[in-house]
Amino acid sequence: MRSNVANLWRKIYPEKVDHFDKLPEEIILSIFNRIGNAMALRRCCAVSRRFHSIVPEVDHVVVLVNCVTLEKEKRELASSSSAAAAPHHRIASFFCIFFSVLFKPLLSLSQLIIPSARLLPLLKEEEEEDKTVSLRSMTQILKNFNEIKRLAVELRAGEVRIEDGILLKLKAEYSSTLESCVILGATSVNCSCDDDDDDDGADMDSIHESFYSEDEGLAQRVVWIVNSLVAASTRHHLLQPVIAAHKSLERLVLTDADGQGLLSMDKEQLKEQRARPLNMSLSSKRTVVPSLDVQLWYAPRLEMPDGVVLRGATLIAIRPSELPREGAMPVGSESSWAEPEGNWVVSAFEGPYGDVARMLVKERIYSIDINAF
Incomplete structure (x- = not known):
């Protein structure tokens, strides 16, 4: 009787099957090579451990760079640091310190659980929005790819x-x-x-x-x-x-x-x-x-x-x-x-x-x- 109920339950609520997991790694790697964009592949790394192990094998990578010369990058870094150093309201500063103390241990724990968080540094919001990186960030991002054969920088x-x-x-x-x-x-x-x-x-x-x-x-x-x-x-x-x-x-x-x-x-x-x-x-x-x-x-x-x-x-x-x-x-x-x-x-x-x-x-x-x- 119990087995009949279990079978009926499986028919009504069948187990979800992830057909993507059934694909061989060669096909997934081919898909990643067609994606190419380093920022998109960087996000794929955080999806699963399997993706995290396959992405470094991609051999065709495309990077969009927003800073051409080191002088421009230094100016942008200087402007961002000066903006960060600007005085804030006391209450705002208090909340910044409070939330940093609260969430810092959680961030460290996530880096232990998810290897991609340890491998790939977090992006700035503005870099995620326009999908471009600075010259310094490009060098850091490409360190995560071990088998690059074709690289396109735009x-x-x-x-x-x-x-x-x-x-x-x-x-x-x-x-x-x-x-x-x-x-x-x-x-x-x-x-x-x-x-x-x-x-x-x-x-x-x-x-x-x-x-x-x-x-x-x-x-x-x-x-x-x-x-x-x-x-x-x-x-x-x-x-x-x-x-x-x-x-x-x-x-x-x-x-x-x-x-x-x-x-x-x-x-x-x-x-x-x-x-x-x-x-x-x-x-x-x-x-x-x-x-x-x-x-x-x-x-x-x-x-x-x-x-x-x-x-x-x-x-x-x-x-x-x-x-x-x-x-x-x-x-x-x-x-x-x-x-x-x-x-x-x-x-x-x-x-x-x-x-x-x-x-x-x-x-x-x-x-x-x-x-x-």
Whole structure:
């Protein structure tokens, strides 16, 4: 009789089955790799002991960083500490002390019960809200991942300040020093129906000659080059603690939310980075930019097939001077460098930006030498 009642009870109130627990660890790890976001994975660690043991094995991690330079981070830390040091009302101070004494033992007990609380430090409320971390927090968070092979770091915005309406894109590759950098820029981007065609009847040679003298000509392009190289070398320096701590890294990409700049390092470049010491600048805030060979293509007006018109369209290819000459830099105004594949200049950008690059390499080439700085 009792067994019949028990069976009836199970039919009415069946035991809850967690089907997720039946999944093998390989599938859960694959799901975590697709999530990628370090902050989301950090929260998954606190769900269960099983998740806590699987998350450190994730090999594809994405981190959103809100502080680009150490100076910004120091200013934010100083402002937060000064705000914390501001005088409070006596009653408020009393309650703060009372609740800290009351809940501190409970927090310590939770750290003994839940290993993830001991492994992963608590987040600030503001970091949880916008899902971004500071540079210092990023280094601490990534210590909890043991098998990172691909790391993507995304900054809130680019560091190269430009005026409204100016197009500027850059892609840099690094090992222990700069290996290559490609910059694509334009002083304005308009629809062909809104573009002024006064220059269409002008002599092209006279337009190119004006490139050397106008304020928005060569001088502006040199500013783009220098600012882009300083930003890239600063980012490269800030990534050194992460590169040193994670020997398993095979791919590292640092970009920004607005898509202005991208810095990448593959497996061989990361290996070479660890084997050779960095050449630091005098300020020790960035790695030294070596002596460079620069090729520059310029078109005063470039009309795309879709009707978009770029004014002052410029493509800049940069390589260190000490690299072997064969294939290091493009030669000639119209050559194989105009092909969509087989060269690092044209393939640096995708989509419509790649189309612009393929059109620009057919233009006249300007050469520039830049000393190390």
